[in-house]
Amino acid sequence: MKTTHHLTLLCGLILIALCSVIRYQIGRRRFNRRGVGGLQHFHTYQKYVVVTTLERIIMIVANLCGLAGLVLLAVAGINHLKF
DSSP states (O other): OHHHHHHHHHHHHHHHHHHHHHHHHHHHHHHHHBOTTSOBOOSSHHHHHHHHHHHHHHHHHHHHHHHHHHHHHHHHHHHHHHO
16 A cells, blocks of 8 residues: 555656646746837737647646646645545
8 A cells, every 4th residue: 555655646746847847938938028118029820820729738637637737736745644
């Protein structure tokens, strides 16, 4: 049973780290696209639509990874208290 506890804990930490890295990378890309006025600048409308849509989808996946990581950490904590 201890192996399962450690595996759950490890998976939870990996998911939270993955969430943090993805959110950081997308935030950095958005920051670097901003101009003096604070608006994001794109060369074409099509690029705007594609990039923002993909970033939103990836952010949703990253947030779900973070939530799954928190749930796994909670499960590992509850299992740790049972033993």
